[in-house]
Amino acid sequence: MDVIEGIKGNNFVVIGRAGMDLYPDPPGTATEDAQTMTVALGGSSANIAAGICKLGGRASLVTRVSDDSIGRYCVKQLQTYGVGTEYVTLVGGEFRNSLAVYESRVEGHQSVIYRNGAADFEMSEADVEAVDFTKFSALITAGTVFAAEPSRSATFKAFEMARAEGIPVIFDVDYRPYSWPSAQVASDVLSKAAAVSDVIVGNDEEFGFMAGSIENGLGKARALAADSAQIVVYKMGAQGAVTFAGNEEITTGIYPVDALKPTGAGDSFMAGFLTSIANGHSLHTSIMRGSACASITVSKPGCAPAMADSDTLEKFLTSHPGPTPVGSN
Template identity: 60%
Template sequence: MNLIDGIRQGNFAVFGRAGMDMFADPPGTKAEHAETFKADLGGSSANICAGLCKLGMKSALVTSVSNDTVGRFCTNKLNGYGVDTQYIRVLDGEYRISLAVYESTMDDFQLCIYRNNAVDFQVTNEDVDRVDYSSFGALITAGTVFAAEPSRSSTFKAFENARAAGIPVIFDIDYRPYSWPSAEVAADVLSRAGEESDLIVGNDEEFGFMAGGIDKGLDKARELAAKGKFIIYKMGQEGAITLWKDEEIRTGIYPAVAVKPNGAGDSFMAGLLAGIAEGRPIKEAVQRGSACASIVVSKPGCAPSMPTTSQLDAFLATQSGPTGS
């Protein structure tokens, strides 16, 4: 199955972490001065799952969660967003689900992530072999899943399983230095993941990191595109370059009053894939992803601020178009 046909099935197996987000309330409150926090689903892959479901797609998360109240909180939230949780394994012991504490203000924004003994790194070959790949249109993963073993090897095993089932692989580079043993290991592993993927999404720093220098990022993206891969090269406020079938499509961003920077990439991925699944032209699908990112950074929380299709359409109806396109 080719990439576009796979995405158009609108049903995705997503590998990576779920976590709990705690964000200071009300918006504008610094976390260290907060008396109240709100909690919801977090974690890059879980956010992508929730974003896809809110846009009318189907998603299943493949991960591990801790056998405690926080693990059950995240599983319940995933179910509430409509995510298929049949491939989530519950682990006893001292492994813990990720916790992110942050605030809804761009004034010296602070994000504190607790990842010690992260349970999502414990996904095994047996876990990924349980997945019925033939029932999905594509596999999605975020780069954090590759930062440690056994999930690094098991996710590469999932790539093999996807290939055997004839479904494409979608990779969000999502480089988080704090998760990795060294930059050298990260560059090697993420580069391998890129080589084995069909669609790669990353920002200029992430492609530059894979290439050995930020000034080489676009060249790296073009090199991968020349091998037939679908590339989204994000440039922050300058928009994005989509490289696909010998084309370079430049798109801008939708202005937003941001209250936080996190969650934008996850929402972008959900909006992009939903747009392609709906049969929209590639440029329009990328623009819808950008609109989703703008919506998410303008509201507290990540998963709860992901737009539904009607909310996305209502937002776009108020816009004259993205800047810089």
């Protein structure tokens, strides 16, 4: 399986949640002081899909949303961004879409996530079996899909079906402790998912979590690249990233900006990274373009609304003085 060729197809099936984001206006306002909130599309997988479409790629989301006004809002927003919703299924009863309330500030930043009875966790193997994987060039998912059943088994089924069609599996570790029944379950399941993925993206804490300690995280990333994955991106926040691909170790810095908030960076990195590979950029350049997308997103309110389109990315790269050397602050 040639992972790069799959990504170059620039047509992704993305598995995981779409949710509603709420954030206080104006930027800098604490939630407890809010008089006005802005509403936007959220959810890690939905953000990735929206970001891909804004950068000229194609993406369809596989998930469940609540059969109510919030679920319909999410579907409508996905369609506004150009994300395919043919595999988005409604679920009734007491299941609800995820809701995130977060602030557009760095100092004292608060994010509150509501995930009780989450609609997306009700995604089933039948939902996945309805997907025509031959239509897509690669599969993407974020780790939150594995936190509960039946979504966990359904996603592993999707991995099997994608690999049977020769479609690469791209995995954003995206560990969110509040979604999981225990740290041990999370470590076991996320490690299992990483072992059957072709591209793995995560931060130092996430790789360290799978390895048992943060000190062992870099070794875990290197081992996954040696054993199974073709590309592993080990992100270190302000310290940049190390990417393992074959016999290469690529070290990269970041594009410093005045951050408005810490949220959305990982989703926008993934969108920029993949669409850059799809557009023929080298692996090193694609990592840097993903990093630029992350910087753009954290400098604006919202997640999906803040993600770069192609013009915004090119203007940013032209005007920015350039990335930091790896390891610098």
